[in-house]
Amino acid sequence: MVEAKAWVLKKHFKGFPKDSDFELKHEQLHEQLRDGEVLLEAVFLSVDPYMRLYSRIRMQPGDVMIGTQLAKVIRSNNPEFPVGIHVVGPCGWRSHTVSDGTGLTRVLNDWPLNLSLSHALGAIGMPGLTALYGLEEVLAIQPGETLLVNAAAGAVGSVAGQIAKLKGCKVVGSTGSEAKVAYLKELGFDHAFNYKTVPSLEEALKQASPEGYDAYFDNVGGYFSSIALTQMKRFGRIAVCGAISTYNDKEPQTGPYPQLSMVLKELRMEGFVVVRWEDKNQESLKKMLIWLQEGKLKCREHVTVGFEKMPAAFMGMLQGDNMGKAIVQV
């Protein structure tokens, strides 16, 4: 038997999550695997904003928290996933998992020895792909254009801004602290500001790009977006990636509404979910890994050590503690 730990959603979050919404459970897992099964041991776990959003759509009290992890295969009855390899899998907040292989992906064969495997949950993983597809597939970003990105020092935003720079754009980033503003400048953003301290968001956006914005990669939604839309150029494009400023609302926010800006500026707004382009993932991850090895893409992590700290790491990410990808190391 293997002693496994799992974090369970004890009750639905009301507003911002609290420690008492989570419960740590212990389970005994059988080591005798059926044909096709593997036993996984978590090495790194991801904490992501979607967990807050999906908790109310896809989860019931008592369910193990949803999530992706980087795990090592420690027993195997599945030739596709032999003992010793590492996989990314949708195992939830579990220390050990018996899996039939569904949804598991092997880490790229040519993963560099000097690069932590945790990046398979970040820049060379789902958040990186989100940035890439939002820019290439949704916004069809072009050299010379001006891009606005918010939550810009986070996992998705920091990669989106850097890829846009690689593609010859002017990039403006919004983020929540002075240290993060400095980090964005280090990454090569043309302008960055702290949305929490600027006297006027509208003025900050105008100052950063008086001519307006061709494209807007929106991670935040809510009030920020209602102002950003007024600063778009005519025929501007908006990729709606997320709306983290609304995920912890007890009641849905109301207005101002986007229609007037959209009509007057003839904007195009498209929401997207990263899995739409899943068939391109392997080739896209290889491309980003090359950028990383060439020093064109930098990725930072905010690592919390200890499986016991999963809820704290999750809540910390929601309130902006992280610069780069928020990760838990077991």
Ligand code: NDP
């Ligand atoms: P981040 O690493 O960016 O972490 C979340 C960040 O959000 C925090 O660090 C904080 O940074 C910022 N934030 C929190 N509350 C607010 C607020 N009220 N207003 C503005 N910013 C806030 O997370 P990810 O990069 O993983 O995710 C970014 C966005 O992308 C989320 O909306 C997420 O749901 C979305 N997403 C969408 C996907 C898709 O397929 N469509 C896939 C993956 C992510 P700060 O200090 O700047 O406030």
